[in-house]
Amino acid sequence: MNFLYFDPGLGAMIVQAVVAAAAGILLFSKGVMYKVKSFFGLTKEKEDTYDSIDVEEQDTDTDDKKN
């Protein structure tokens, strides 16, 4: 069902396994660091205009139930 209308690049498809592994380690260690820091009260809230990567879900839940 994929309409491959541009070449995604074979190397790019293969490399994602390695990228994901690196990202996993990075995120995990960041999480650990965050816990350690917050245990010692070293975390501070940053002020910026970016939201989190996650999208608000309220609407979707109801929509999903309809299907």
Next chain:
Amino acid sequence: MTKKTDAHQASFRDPSGYMFYDGKTLRRAIKPIYFPQYNKLKDSGFFKNLIANGLLIPHEETSISSEEIIITPEEIPFITNPYEWSFEQYKHAALHTLKIQKYALSKGFILKDASAYNVTFHKGKPVFIDTLSFDFYEEGTPWRAYKQFITHFLGPLVLAKYHGTEVFKMMQTHIDGIPVKLISSLLPTRSKLSSVLYPNIHLLAKMESKHSEDYKAETKIATLSKKSQENILESLYDYIKDLTLKEASEWGDYYSKTNYDEAAFEAKKTLIKEWIKPLSPQKLIDVGGNDGTFARTVIDSVPHIIVTDIDSNAVDYNYKQLQKNKETNMLPFVCDVLQPAPGIGFNNTERNSLIERLADYAPDVTMALALIHHITLSGNVPFEKSAEFFASFSKNLIIEFPTREDSWAQSLLVRKREFINHFDFYNETEFENGYLQFFTIEKKETVKGTERLLYLLKNKNHEA
């Protein structure tokens, strides 16, 4: 059946559908090949939620038949392209794309492409404009738009971090993003130590060259779990969110360096406000508008305002103010009047030139404050040439002319050294002669306490 008058030149790449002009309205036709995706996206509430969250441009279904579905997206007054964004804007567009991909993934869809042209700025924020960019997620498949995300977003952003935002202009010469190999070679060696840049750029470049000769598509692609893909997205998101320019922000607060005092500054503001009011413009553009200070004096009465500047830092500063004040009717972008963005891509029409877009936008009022001495003296553009440029898109033009006595004009003249006599034409009379070929003078006043003249000019071809 809607009559398709004019296919939009930017939408031929995707076989799922295309954009076309129905009179003046831009609509999108969806072909049967994309019906299953479209229906699922609509029925599952996916579109609805993306739109409710301001992530996707809203659209209405105009007609449905077995041959095609026509949808009409909300009109966007002016499209800006990646090479016209400031650093912050570029970052926001990248994060926006990642956010949509992560959400799509959680709902069983993917972004099938991650082109920077799928995002533009509307109502003060980035918005995704390619409604047909979604496809079904197949369990275990890697993200096929991953490389495109790197060449369109991560690459340019990281290069800008090390080399400055001039790098974004490379998007003009590479419509499908900066090649990975080139990104990799332009990055400093120490970037190989970064746990994000090494795999996402250097290793990617290596793998791409290694597998570039697999013509028969024989190599097996390993599966990638959904969780793994989410990890990629999240780590890219975190990395890009924290990206900053290495060059210290050089936006040196222009207005503290003005050669006139506070009173003159206010006098200029008042004059502009007074002149604009009776024109009651719907659309206004401030060319060389810096951080939008002067455009902001009329922000409450003009529905749509564009502010351009050559200085990416000023645009960045303006964009941040916009976010802070939650202003939705101002659009800042980077533009060098002496070298406006050309038409690029297939037939040179895939992305319109700035001149074409400005003519389409047709602002009711154009402002050019403290700009003409730069165009004329730094760019050596004769008055009738710059007048012709402004006349190509302006109805009313508010233009400030610093006379020869103005200290800035003087400093630019002095820098001509032995050629200073070649610029004797830089005076009030010659200025008026040049501009009167295209405009009539409606108002003319000296800005109090300065050596500058302010003109309100009317385009001869736009007389009501």
